[in-house]
Amino acid sequence: MMDPAIVVDKVVKRYVVKSGVFRRRTSVVEALKGISFTVDRGEVHALLGPNGAGKTTTVKILATLLLPDSGDAYILGHSVTKEADTVRKLVGVVLDVSRGFYPYLTGYENLMFYALLRGLSRREAKARVREVLELVGLRDAANRSYLSYSMGMRARLSIAKVLIDDPEVLLLDEPTLGLDVHSARFVRSLILDLAKRGKTILVTGHNMFEIEQIASKITVINRGQVVASDSPQSLREKIGLVHRVEINVHALERSDVEPLLTAISSRLKLEKSSVETIAENQYRIVLYVAGSREYISSNVFDVLRTYGIKVLDVKIIEPTLEDLYLALVR
Amino acid sequence: MWSVVMAVLYRDTRVLKRRMYAMISLYIIPIIFSLAIVYAPAAVTSPSQVLQRFRLLTNLPIENLSELLALMLYFSSIISITAIGTSTAYWVAEDDVHEVLYSVLKYTTLSRYVLAELAVAPLQAVISTIYLVPATIPLIGVVKSVIMYLTYLPIAVVAMSVLMIYGYTIGLLIVRLLRTSEVWIVSNWLLPLILLASGIYIPLSLIPAVLRYFAYTTPVPYIMEIAKLVLVFRSLSTQVPIVLFTFIATIYVIATTYLARSCEYVLKREGILCLRRM
Ligand SMILES: Nc1ncnc2c1ncn2[C@@H]1O[C@H](COP(=O)(O)OP(=O)(O)OP(=O)(O)O)[C@@H](O)[C@H]1O
Ligand SMILES: [Mg+2]
Numbered sequence: 215m216m217d218p219a220i221v222v223d224k225v226v227k228r229y230v231v232k233s234g235v236f237r238r239r240t241s242v243v244e245a246l247k248g249i250s251f252t253v254d255r256g257e258v259h260a261l262l263g264p265n266g267a268g269k270t271t272t273v274k275i276l277a278t279l280l281l282p283d284s285g286d287a288y289i290l291g292h293s294v295t296k297e298a299d300t301v302r303k304l305v306g307v308v309l310d311v312s313r314g315f316y317p318y319l320t321g322y323e324n325l326m327f328y329a330l331l332r333g334l335s336r337r338e339a340k341a342r343v344r345e346v347l348e349l350v351g352l353r354d355a356a357n358r359s360y361l362s363y364s365m366g367m368r369a370r371l372s373i374a375k376v377l378i379d380d381p382e383v384l385l386l387d388e389p390t391l392g393l394d395v396h397s398a399r400f401v402r403s404l405i406l407d408l409a410k411r412g413k414t415i416l417v418t419g420h421n422m423f424e425i426e427q428i429a430s431k432i433t434v435i436n437r438g439q440v441v442a443s444d445s446p447q448s449l450r451e452k453i454g455l456v457h458r459v460e461i462n463v464h465a466l467e468r469s470d471v472e473p474l475l476t477a478i479s480s481r482l483k484l485e486k487s488s489v490e491t492i493a494e495n496q497y498r499i500v501l502y503v504a505g506s507r508e509y510i511s512s513n514v515f516d517v518l519r520t521y522g523i524k525v526l527d528v529k530i531i532e533p534t535l536e537d538l539y540l541a542l543v544r
Numbered sequence: 545m546w547s548v549v550m551a552v553l554y555r556d557t558r559v560l561k562r563r564m565y566a567m568i569s570l571y572i573i574p575i576i577f578s579l580a581i582v583y584a585p586a587a588v589t590s591p592s593q594v595l596q597r598f599r600l601l602t603n604l605p606i607e608n609l610s611e612l613l614a615l616m617l618y619f620s621s622i623i624s625i626t627a628i629g630t631s632t633a634y635w636v637a638e639d640d641v642h643e644v645l646y647s648v649l650k651y652t653t654l655s656r657y658v659l660a661e662l663a664v665a666p667l668q669a670v671i672s673t674i675y676l677v678p679a680t681i682p683l684i685g686v687v688k689s690v691i692m693y694l695t696y697l698p699i700a701v702v703a704m705s706v707l708m709i710y711g712y713t714i715g716l717l718i719v720r721l722l723r724t725s726e727v728w729i730v731s732n733w734l735l736p737l738i739l740l741a742s743g744i745y746i747p748l749s750l751i752p753a754v755l756r757y758f759a760y761t762t763p764v765p766y767i768m769e770i771a772k773l774v775l776v777f778r779s780l781s782t783q784v785p786i787v788l789f790t791f792i793a794t795i796y797v798i799a800t801t802y803l804a805r806s807c808e809y810v811l812k813r814e815g816i817l818c819l820r821r822m
Contacts, residue, residue: 333547
C-alpha cells in the first residue's frame with residue numbers, strides 16, 4: 215500500500231486580525247480547528263463546505279503559502295512546514311482563477327514568465343508553454359492581452375500555469391467559479407483527464423452536481439472542522455439518507471398490487487410508500503427506504519420473484535450529493 | 545536565482561516594449577526640468593559670466609560654455625536616475641505584489657525576487673540617460689560625446705542599481721510597518737527631499753542640517769561626488785565617496801533582504817500583507 219498523496223494531520227489555523235494604526239485592536243478568527251483527512255494517490259478528492267468553512271485556508275496551507283499554527287500536513291510524505299521547498303516542487307495550486315497574471319502581458323507572455331521562473335531554458339519554456347496552451351484550448355487567444363480574456367479564458371490560463379510544472383498533486387480552489395456550462399464542463403473533463411494520468415487532485419467548489427461528476431471521495435468541513443470524509447457512496451450509507459424506489463408493474467387491478475407492497479414493507483423499513491396509476495393496467499409503486507443500495511435491491515428483488523407479477527421497470531434513485539451535503543452541514 | 549533573473553528580465557522587457565510611450569514620457573519629464581536648471585544661471589546673468597565664474601570657482605580648464613553645459617547636462621541626468629531608480633518603491637504596491645506574489649512564491653522567495661529585479665538596472669540606466677549623447681553632440685561633437693557617455697555609463701548603471709535597492713527598501717519598509725499598499729503616501733515625499741539635499745541644485749553646505757543628514761542616508765550625494773570626480777577631474781583622486789557609497793549600498797541590500805523576508809513571513813502567518821487602505 216502506497217502512502218496517501220495528501221495527509222492533513224490535526225491542522226489548526228487562527229487568523230489574528232489587527233486593526234487600527236495607533237490603537238491596535240486584535241481579534242482572532244479560528245479558521246481551522248484541528249482538521250485531519252487523507253487523499254489517496256490518483257484520486258479526485260472534493261473539499262466541500264459552506265462559505266468561510268476554511269477550504270481556501272486548507273488549500274493555502276497545503277501549498278505552503280500559509281503556515282499552520284499547529285499540526286502538519288504532508289504531500290507525498292513531505293511535511294509542508296519542514297520541507298516546504300520539496301513540497302512546492304510537487305504541488306500545483308490554483309487559488310483565485312482571476313489573479314496571478316500581469317494584465318498588460320499576453321497569455322503566452324504570462325506563462326513564459328512562470329516557465330522561466332521555474333527554471334526552464336528559453337527553448338524548453340517556449341515548447342512547454344505552447345503545449346499547455348494547446349491542452350487548455352487557448353492556442354488562438356495566446357497572443358491577446360490577459361486584460362481582454364473572459365472569465366473562462368482566465369480560468370483556463372490558471373490551469374495552464376499549474377500544468378507548466380507537471381506537478382504530481384494539484385490543488386484547485388473553486389476552479390469553475392463563474393464559468394459557463396461549456397467552460398465548466400471543459401475544466402471538469404480536464405480534471406478527470408489529469409486524474410487518469412495518475413495525478414492527485416484536491417478540488418473545492420460549491421456546485422454539487424459538478425462535484426458529483428468528478429469526485430471519487432469528498433471531505434466536508436464546516437466551521438473549521440471535518441464533518442465527514444469518505445466516498446459519496448459510503449457517506450450515503452452512513453448518513454442513511456433515504457432512497458426513492460420506483461417499481462413499475464403490469465397488473466389488471468390496483469388491488470393486485472397491494473399485497474406486493476405489504477410484502478415489501480414486511481421486509482424493508484419504509485419511510486413512506488404509495489401506489490400510482492401510470493396507464494391502463496400499469497401501476498407504479500413508490501417507496502422511500504433508508505439503507506444501502508444492496509440491502510434495498512436484494513430485498514425488493516426477493517419479494518418480486520416470489521410474486522408472479524410482471525415487472526416492467528425498477529429504479530433505485532440515490533439521494534443526490536446535494537441532499538447529502540445539506541444533511542451534513544445542516 | 546538565475547532563473548528568477550531570466551524571468552524578471554523577460555517580463556520587464558515585454559512590459560517595457562508595450563509601455564514604451566508611458567516610459568518615454570516618464571523619462572522625458574525629468575530631462576526637461578534638468579535642462580531648465582542647467583540654463584538658469586546663464587539665463588539670469590549671461591553665458592560668459594557663468595563660464596567666468598565657473599573657471600574662477602573650480603580652477604578648471606574649461607574652454608567654452610558648450611563644454612560646461614555638457615557637463616551640467618550630465619550632472620542633471622542624476623536627477624533622472626534618482627527619479628526612476630527610487631520609483632521602484634511603488635513596485636511593492638503594484639500589480640506585482642498583489643496579483644502575482646502568491647504565484648511567484650511557488651518558485652522563489654520574496655527577497656530573491658526583489659534582488660532579481662536589479663537585473664534590469666543596466667537597461668533602465670541606459671534608457672534613462674541615453675539622451676545625453678544626442679543632447680551633447682551639438683555642444684562638444686560626436687567623438688567627445690560618445691567617449692563622455694561611455695565613461696559615465698558604469699556610474700549610471702551602479703547608481704541605478706543602488707537607487708533601485710534604496711527604493712525597494714523604502715517600499716518594503718512602508719508595507720511592513722503600515723501594512724498598506726498605498727506606498728506613494730510616504731514615498732512621494734522622497735524624491736523632492738532627496739533632490740533638494742543631494743547637492744545637485746543647492747550646495748550641501750547651504751542645506752539645513754536635518755535635510756543634509758537625511759541626504760547622507762541616501763545614495764545620491766555619493767553618486768554626485770563620484771560623478772564629479774570622474775567627469776570633471778577625470779580620475780578618482782579620492783576613494784572616500786566610493787567607500788561610503790559601497791557601505792551605503794551594502795546596508796540597503798541587507799535591509800531589503802531582511803524586510804522582504806519579514807514581509808514574506810507576515811504573509812504566510814496572517815494570509816494578507818497589505819490589509820489597509822488609507
Ligand atoms: N487573511 C485572513 N485574515 C483573517 N481572517 C481570514 C483570512 N483569510 C480567511 N479568513 C477567515 O477564515 C475563515 C475561513 O476562510 P476561508 O477563506 O478558508 O473559507 P472558504 O471555505 O474558502 O470559504 P469560501 O467558500 O467563501 O471561499 C473565514 O471566517 C474567513 O473570514
Ligand atoms: Mg475559498
